[in-house]
Amino acid sequence: xxxxxxxxxVAVNIDGIKVGGHHPIVVQSMTNTDTVxxxxxxxxxxxxxxxxxxxxxxxxNTKQAAAAVPHIAARLGERGVQVxxxxxxxxxxxxxxKDYPECARALAKYRINPGNVGPGQQHDKNFQAMIDVxxxxxxxxxxxxxxxxxxxxxxxxxxxxxxxxxxxxxAREVMREAVVISALESAAxxxxxGLRHDQIILSAKVSEVQDLVAIYxxxxxxxxxxLHLGLTEAGMGSxxxxxxxxxxxxxxxxxxxxxxxxxxxxxxxxxxxxEVIVAQQILQTMGFRSFSPLVTACPGCGRxxxxxxxxxxxxxxxxxxxQMPVWREQFxxxxxxxxxxxxxxxxxxxxxxxxxLGISLPGTGEDPxxxxxxxxxxxxxxxxxxxxxxxxxxxxxxIASHFAGKEAESKAVQFQV
Numbered sequence: 001x002x003x004x005x006x007x008x009x010v011a012v013n014i015d016g017i018k019v020g021g022h023h024p025i026v027v028q029s030m031t032n033t034d035t036v037x038x039x040x041x042x043x044x045x046x047x048x049x050x051x052x053x054x055x056x057x058x059x060x061n062t063k064q065a066a067a068a069v070p071h072i073a074a075r076l077g078e079r080g081v082q083v084x085x086x087x088x089x090x091x092x093x094x095x096x097x098k099d100y101p102e103c104a105r106a107l108a109k110y111r112i113n114p115g116n117v118g119p120g121q122q123h124d125k126n127f128q129a130m131i132d133v134x135x136x137x138x139x140x141x142x143x144x145x146x147x148x149x150x151x152x153x154x155x156x157x158x159x160x161x162x163x164x165x166x167x168x169x170x171a172r173e174v175m176r177e178a179v180v181i182s183a184l185e186s187a188a189x190x191x192x193x194g195l196r197h198d199q200i201i202l203s204a205k206v207s208e209v210q211d212l213v214a215i216y217x218x219x220x221x222x223x224x225x226x227l228h229l230g231l232t233e234a235g236m237g238s239x240x241x242x243x244x245x246x247x248x249x250x251x252x253x254x255x256x257x258x259x260x261x262x263x264x265x266x267x268x269x270x271x272x273x274x275e276v277i278v279a280q281q282i283l284q285t286m287g288f289r290s291f292s293p294l295v296t297a298c299p300g301c302g303r304x305x306x307x308x309x310x311x312x313x314x315x316x317x318x319x320x321x322x323q324m325p326v327w328r329e330q331f332x333x334x335x336x337x338x339x340x341x342x343x344x345x346x347x348x349x350x351x352x353x354x355x356x357l358g359i360s361l362p363g364t365g366e367d368p369x370x371x372x373x374x375x376x377x378x379x380x381x382x383x384x385x386x387x388x389x390x391x392x393x394x395x396x397x398x399i400a401s402h403f404a405g406k407e408a409e410s411k412a413v414q415f416q417v
Contacts, residue, residue: 002287006255009226010198012140015084015108017054019201019258020226024289026259027279028228029053030088032272035065035072042075044272049083050325051273052280052291055259057086057111060093066100073106084108086142090116090149094129104133109201111142114186115149123151124189131193140199141190145182146232147175147206154178154185176211179204180218187225200225201259205232209247216251226258236265241278248282277321292324293337296351302364304343309361312388313341319392331403339395349373357398359391374398 011021019026029048033041035058045056060066073085087107089096094117097104104110110130118126134141155178162174169177183202190200202225204215212231220227231247234240244262251257260282262275280291297313298304316339327334340358342348352358352373359382361370370382372394382390 004253004255004288007220007227009224009258012198012201012226014055014086014140017084017108023258025252025257025283026054027052027276027283027291028055028057028086028259028261029272029276029279030057030261030263031059032266035059036062036068038068038071038075041068042072042079042081045072045076045083045085046079046081047273048276049081051276052324053083053273053276055086055109056083057088057261060087060089060096060103060107061091063096063099066096066103069100069103070106086111089113089130091118093117094126097130097133104137104139107139109140109142110134111144112186113144113146113149114182115145115151120153123153127186127189128193131190131195134190134199135194138199140201141195142201142203142228143183143186143190144203144205144228145179145186147179147211148232150175150178151182154182172211176215176218179206179215180222183219184223187223197225201228202226203228203230205230207231207233209243209250212247213250216256217254220254220256227256228259228261229257230261230263232263234263234265236267240264244278245282249286252282252286252288290335292335293320293339295320296338296340296342296355298343298347298351300343303346304361304364306343306361306364308387309341309343312359312361312391315388316341316392316395319395327399327403330405331399332405334399334403337399337403353377356402357395359387361387 009020011023012019017026031041031044033044035041041058048056060069069087085107086109088111090113093112112130114127117123131141158174158178162168183204187200187202191197202219202223204219206212206215209231216227216229229248229251231244234244248260260279262278264275264278266272266274283289284291284294295313295317300310338355340351340355342351342360344362345360348360349371352360353376356375358373359370370387372379372382372391
């Protein structure tokens with residue numbers, strides 16, 4: 001695990017999930033279903049949770065959505081899904097939380113955007129109404145500032161103050177300061193309204209990498225609230241993944257961040273769990289946490305015109321991902337497993353020896369034999385059309401014997417090299 005010193009923060013309890021303090025960085029995701037659709041929303045929450053999301057946020061934007069929340073929670077309970085639900089409120093949250101007390105009780109945390117709770121004098125009144133419900137139900141709150149909906153009154157005030165300076169700052173720097181001040185002033189107001197210091201999480205989301213890094217560095221230096229990281233509106237596909245990774249990796253490397261979300265735009269009818277997998281991979285490749293066995297695979301070159309190793313690497317990765325919900329319940333420490341699928345004899349044997357399980361497939365024109373290594377030692381050589389299923393069988397046997405939990409211990413297979 002990483003030796004990076006994490007920034008000190010208070011710990012917040014979200015229905016048994018501890019955020020901040022010395023606790024591991026938590027992965028969060030959000031549904032994109034219509035919350036009124038109880039069955040569809042519950043199904044997507046279950047998929048996200050089984051993929052490894054430890055917190056799931058849902059939109060609560062209408063009376064119908066608020067009424068649906070307790071039914072969603074009940075359906076998840078029937079399915080044995082215990083993931084905490086976070087209600088995302090904008091504009092009318094002060095009304096919905098008051099008018100739908102069962103919704104307020106069913107949610108594990110409220111997300112409040114201080115830029116969207118009402119203009120002028122209504123701002124503090126509406127914000128306080130939401131905090132009053134949180135205090136009444138003893139629910140933590142994430143105060144989530146977003147530069148796309150920044151409090152315009154605050155921004156105007158700071159811009160005017162800046163313009164009066166002998167040497168004014170650039171507008172972008174003032175905007176960054178406005179995001180930070182919005183979060184800190186809102187947190188102070190929440191505490192004045194009775195919310196405990198250890199019931200507040202802050203986030204300050206923007207869509208540009210350098211802005212995000214600068215804002216969170218400033219925010220981290222000025223408070224000890226847990227910080228939720230995420231590059232908002234990151235984009236689709238490789239752009240969203242690269243931008244999110246670039247921003248989050250810099251901050252995580254500096255010890256900043258207690259929960260993370262990767263806000264990917266899914267492809268039409270795409271898999272929403274992709275954002276969970278990417279968030280996990282960021283934390284795992286940086287050494288903060290382990291979520292699933294990692295598969296090391298070479299990129300291929302002129303020695304590997306055969307696509308067998310590519311297909312095998314994909315098959316193994318997909319198999320592991322599909323099995324992880326089951327393995328997680330049965331086997332202790334299985335997420336630490338390392339697997340190597342290499343394409344030829346140049347680096348294949350060496351990489352295979354560094355993994356728990358490794359296979360070095362033959363390169364183009366080489367002897368069609370694939371040596372398998374177990375914990376650094378040659379185990380056996382595979383040949384023929386059954387290489388992939390045979391290697392998966394070896395993988396299953398290795399896991400059953402090396403990561404047996406309490407329930408699986410009696411079924412463990414003795415695996416000897």
